[in-house]
Amino acid sequence: MTDTRGRATVERELRSLIAEAARLDQAVVAELPAGTDLFGPEIGLTSLAGVTLLGTIDKRYGVDVAALDLSLDSLQSIATLTDFVATNLPSH
DSSP: OOSHHHHHHHHHHHHHHHHHHHTOOHHHHHHSOTTOBTTSTTTOOOHHHHHHHHHHHHHHHSOOHHHHOTTOGGGSBHHHHHHHHHHHOOOO
8 A cells, every 4th residue: 555545545544643632724725834843833742642643543454563662763743754654564
């Protein structure tokens, strides 16, 4: 699912999950550049919201970000998280 269409779907869904975790308007998060920092001022994800987001990603995609990315570099931005999840999707 690392094709462009699959990645775009993952990004769209992740933006929705990020908005939910950060309690932001989904339309606002949908318009942010992919390089927007998850913990920066635009999104302002808290550590607790980050944990909630990781749990939701694990349930929805079967990707345990915390176990696979010990340094959590994938939580830098919308783009890094999208790339990480799309790359680590379990194959069916």
